[in-house]
Amino acid sequence: MKRKIIALLTDFGDTHYVGIMRGVILSINPNAIIVDITHNISRHNIAEAAFILLNTYKYFPAKTIFVIVIDPGVGSSRKAIIVKCKRYIFIGPDNGVLYPSIIEDGVEDIYIIANRKYVLENISQTFHGRDIFAPIAGYISKGIKLSDLGPKLNLSEIVKITFNKPIIRDKKIIGEILYIDGFGNIVTNIDANIIKKLCMGRRKISLEIAEHKYVLPLVKSYSNVDRGKPLLIIDSFNMLEIAINGGDASKYFSVKNGDKIIIEI
Amino acid sequence: MKRKIIALLTDFGDTHYVGIMRGVILSINPNAIIVDITHNISRHNIAEAAFILLNTYKYFPAKTIFVIVIDPGVGSSRKAIIVKCKRYIFIGPDNGVLYPSIIEDGVEDIYIIANRKYVLENISQTFHGRDIFAPIAGYISKGIKLSDLGPKLNLSEIVKITFNKPIIRDKKIIGEILYIDGFGNIVTNIDANIIKKLCMGRRKISLEIAEHKYVLPLVKSYSNVDRGKPLLIIDSFNMLEIAINGGDASKYFSVKNGDKIIIEI
């Protein structure tokens, strides 16, 4: 039998909550290959997890089953869903965390998890990663028919989240901070194509970061500036990133997610 | 050959100490499936590890081999033991960390690790996870007879630890804090059955947390209260938990393991 990959994304950190999910999956399908994306999503940060999933899922083999447990509404009436897409299957709470990825991959069918036969016997009020999402992933990896798991849902019925696009007006690109990574690198929502089109060939860019003005070099390697110096670079998200060579840009510029980034064209 | 699962529980954090253990196991049995429970046990906290193991092991497939390295006495005369139970095998230092789990699973045989043939040639004074526990797990996963590993030990000869049960008297449930998780959720030693029996149908509960009085709602979902507000809930340990929706209850209430929780019935 071909071994199926189950990829986990949670905000649990390195805790037994993840360990238990691994145990539950292997109890149902000892041949599953469990892979961690990361468990270090900021607690309850649905938008951050959605952004990370969107930029990660496509690097996994087709047919990977993604289990996403960023679930501030656990125990409430929020639905638990399975989304069958063109290349992948996504499982998680219906709170928007899956939305950008499933739209990009191409939604085929959405199911509400409803069949008590494929979840743990006792469902707690606080840990559906263990009681619902892990067992469902285990059974799907064994080939259970998705239509056995619960009724279908229309795409229009699930929770949506979208990322703001930058606005271009008055010779300015008005963007914002989408994500700050573990190194403190600041990932903006201004993508490489916009920079190529509007800042073509420029070595220095004038910009406002959270209402303070700077002129920063646009470089091809962090090491193009001295250690401790700020820079702009097109990063691995293919986005404009504000970074410090060897340092923490989010601290240097005192910024947080959602702060405005305004570039003068 | 059926592939065997080896589950690791340590207080090493994300360090090469865990990486080396994985390497040692795979050197002996490349077909072993190594699964992390967590490596984030508070350093040297045997009681915490015992509690986490007790609440985790049963979610793993039967015949899983558990390797527990919370080992403040490494290099001293404390024994290293293997406990064959009804469904699982447990390996670790004889300091009580295995005790609650092996009793629950049902002890069949206990062995002292003594045969130098199945451990690394050079045994360090500081890292028996690498030198003793990992190789023993590797050989057991390959099917070596447990009785080849060392002499038997009686259950009465190993180190015991037990968790305090709550006391019910004078219309009070006198419990304590068993565990504080990575989110700051406070897990008490008062289980769901006691609450069902003695607080049946109540929506609010009067209690003392570390000698301060509160009246808190008993809810079915963290999100039943506003973000930042305290609550009581039956959690994934099936225990009464004191939590803050989206916050850190251990900081909010300034408490630590062992602090008293007194409920007025």
Added chain:
Amino acid sequence: MKRKIIALLTDFGDTHYVGIMRGVILSINPNAIIVDITHNISRHNIAEAAFILLNTYKYFPAKTIFVIVIDPGVGSSRKAIIVKCKRYIFIGPDNGVLYPSIIEDGVEDIYIIANRKYVLENISQTFHGRDIFAPIAGYISKGIKLSDLGPKLNLSEIVKITFNKPIIRDKKIIGEILYIDGFGNIVTNIDANIIKKLCMGRRKISLEIAEHKYVLPLVKSYSNVDRGKPLLIIDSFNMLEIAINGGDASKYFSVKNGDKIIIEI
């Protein structure tokens, strides 16, 4: 087919940067076994990673493929290399991080990664772990000929790093701090053989730690001194280690990597 082990060592922490690398490897070779050494190397600390690799690689099965991404020069002109050694294969940036390990294992061939056929189509400026090192490891694990990956390089052409050896003069051993582990244990560059030869049978040792004088017991187990008390021990690196039983020696002695340790013989 025999399943190949790919061992990862990075300074990425628990982030999606590691998760993506796992996905890329499995997309190329779903049968690869991915093992984490640690991702907790201090950011950009090439010497620390080199030391950890040197003390870890030999515990893995022969033919393990090591992928090391401590890469402050990503996007610059630093080379990306593959080193075929006697027992293992090492992949990483040519910044010295591989050097001590490949010398010890025995270098057979070194290749520059140059063939665009075996890396991702779009190579970012900031994340060669994903774009170059992970895919190369995936293809090597599938049996691709190393000579297909790029031109050969001589050992004399790659970046070297070496660890200082202690100096013995004037009845003193003048060493230094090589590494401080996650517990705050201080690992010196003074190995067990020097201690055996020069401090044979001594129970107490006079030494200077970062210019302050101490007399510390040389013990066989951390627990030979009371909790919170300092000690010397031969550790799992087979080095003289300065530790606090149950505590953090690096804080206690206020030291950092490279600080001098001087022992009076």
